[in-house]
Amino acid sequence: MIIPCIDLMGGKVVQLVQGKDKRLELPDPLAVLEKFADYPELQVIDLDGAMGKGDQSAVIRELCRRKPCRVGGGIRTVERAQRVAEAGAHRIIVGSSAFTARGIDAEFLRALAAGIPREKLIVAVDCLGDHVAIHGWRETLPLTSAEALPQLEPYCSEFLCTYIDSEGKLQGTNIDWFKRLRQVTRFPITAAGGITTDEEIQALDALGMHAALGMAIYRKVFPELFPS
Numbered sequence: 001m002i003i004p005c006i007d008l009m010g011g012k013v014v015q016l017v018q019g020k021d022k023r024l025e026l027p028d029p030l031a032v033l034e035k036f037a038d039y040p041e042l043q044v045i046d047l048d049g050a051m052g053k054g055d056q057s058a059v060i061r062e063l064c065r066r067k068p069c070r071v072g073g074g075i076r077t078v079e080r081a082q083r084v085a086e087a088g089a090h091r092i093i094v095g096s097s098a099f100t101a102r103g104i105d106a107e108f109l110r111a112l113a114a115g116i117p118r119e120k121l122i123v124a125v126d127c128l129g130d131h132v133a134i135h136g137w138r139e140t141l142p143l144t145s146a147e148a149l150p151q152l153e154p155y156c157s158e159f160l161c162t163y164i165d166s167e168g169k170l171q172g173t174n175i176d177w178f179k180r181l182r183q184v185t186r187f188p189i190t191a192a193g194g195i196t197t198d199e200e201i202q203a204l205d206a207l208g209m210h211a212a213l214g215m216a217i218y219r220k221v222f223p224e225l226f227p228s
Helices: 031-036 057-066 077-085 106-115 145-155 177-186 200-208 215-221
Strands: 002-009 012-017 021-026 042-046 069-072 093-094 119-126 131-134 140-144 158-163 191-192 208-214
Touching: 002 031, 002 057, 002 215, 012 031, 012 215, 021 031, 021 215, 031 057, 057 069, 069 119, 077 093, 077 106, 106 119, 106 145, 119 145, 119 191, 131 145, 140 145, 145 158, 145 177, 158 177, 177 191, 177 200, 200 208, 208 215
Parallel strands: 002 042, 002 208, 042 069, 069 093, 093 119, 119 158, 158 191, 191 208
Antiparallel strands: 002 012, 012 021, 119 131, 131 140
């Protein structure tokens, strides 16, 4: 399944390169949602919430009302996760809060799984140089992706795995990295980070993985914004 990504910042839809450099900005999230009407599900990330600069709750609630959305960004407490669920999120994505500087934050994850049905929880495992990266990808942990996924299985039902090295560059992703992830867990995996071609999407599908598309799908849906 292809899952378009809507990343929200300041009430607008943005696309960033490696989480830093803004490449695209669209003022109307609901208009972007309409462009993705043919896709069964969306991934919505509240970048303001992730960076502790407010949140996009009103926009997210409306997006969830119109389309099944998996929602993440700034979910640091059980209460916040419950509010996102009450806003209509189909699934809830937890990222940096699943980790500490030492590794997996089992205490938080146990509390989260007690407050939210496990089948609704997705843990985001974002990796830079194959090491888990947290806090806006500014901090990397000694923990590798292959070490992290099995430890996280008791607390979720799916993983969102981003290959940061390729994120937003439209230069392709690392299929071999995703193959290694497939070897350490049978849980569903949504792949992200630089996925650009139909061949990559097909290769991921052959691994039983969804593909979360950012820049590549915006290039397809809004070609006028990407002059050749």
